[in-house]
Amino acid sequence: MIKFSCKVFITMLSLACLLAGVSTSARADDAFAKIKKSGVLKVAVYNDFAPFSAGGNGIDIDLADALAKKLGLAVSLLPFPAGDDLGDDLRNMVWKGHYLGYGPADVLLHVPVDPNLARQNKQVAIFAPYHRETVRLVTDVRKVPQFESLDSLAGKNIGVEKVSISAVVMLGAEDGKFRDNVKIYPTATEALAALKSGALDGVLASRSEIEAAVRDDPRYRISEVSFPRLPHKGWAVGMAVKKDDAELVRQLQDATADMVASGEMAKIFARHGVAVVTP
Structure with a gap:
């Protein structure tokens, strides 16, 4: 029977962790590289959700186009009807795809940036809040x-x-x-x-x-009207991608921050008669 010293075991464990990290990073880089190679950013948006997305128009439609341009990509929209709960939407449009063969997209817009939602859906990363709703x-x-x-x-x-x-x-x-x-x-x-x-x-x-x-x-x-079950300050909305798409997260986060800082985000909302509230 071969015996390992504690030092050897720790060294091997550290190496395994390092390799796992490299593998995860490689997968993340590879995911974004595939998007860049395709030249298209697939963006999921909700159906019948004016003023954000309805009939091919809305704030999220314009936002999707602006984000794609900042990443040097064309945009392909995947409109879809909301499911029974957000977990269904994240599964169908972000990390797995619908069983009828629709999706997944590279990114889903208008996702509540909520810690509980993130904990319940470990397959996705929820980030880049761009508006606070009330x-x-x-x-x-x-x-x-x-x-x-x-x-x-x-x-x-x-x-x-x-x-x-x-x-x-x-x-x-x-x-x-x-x-x-x-x-x-x-x-x-x-x-x-x-x-x-x-x-x-x-x-x-x-x-x-x-x-x-x-x-x-x-x-x-x-x-303004107060209800006991409603958060007084409302809720932030952002976007979601697959959990291991770290480079895509970084790119979209930076693009969103640039749009907020430059005033482009406010202009997109204003075109549809809405005042953006930065989270």
Whole structure:
């Protein structure tokens, strides 16, 4: 039986770790090298998600194009419908691909930069926050002359998007006090269109969705409203790639930082009527 001294064992273990590190680094470099060789950056974006991505237009569409150009690449968009949860989206569009053969992309945009989400999805790297989102209430000032608290909405018809954080908090507010007057729409865009047509008195949605819909129209007031289950400062959104694509992470991180510093990011948001909030 061959016996190893402690020193020899530690030396061999260190060498193994070093080689593993080299292998991981090589895989990461190789992944980005393949993207460069292809000349195309594949970017996954959500369907029906105005003002970020809908019908081939939006903030994330413009961002995808700008990031690709900074990396010296063309862009190829992979629009897709949101899954039942973010884990599904990360699996289908980032690290594995859909079982129907769609994806994965090189990068997915509009991913919450959240430690819990990152811990639950160890196959991906989530990074480069480029915007901070919040939930806001928009009301028609002709129908809701003043807004001081949720009590101002008593008897008012408030629209929300189905299966959204806005729907959850509005339906549950004050033990369901406003539930009978909450109207569910397939998307926030449709709820906001109903508000502008006069069918609703207000809409609870993301600030970006609201700003893009009403712009500076004096007929509508955007108000901050507090719910116990909502983070006061909102949440940051960034992007996700496969865990071992370290060079791609670095390239995209640098490109995003340059766009923020130069004001290019703010201009992209402004084109769609939204004020960017840097995380």
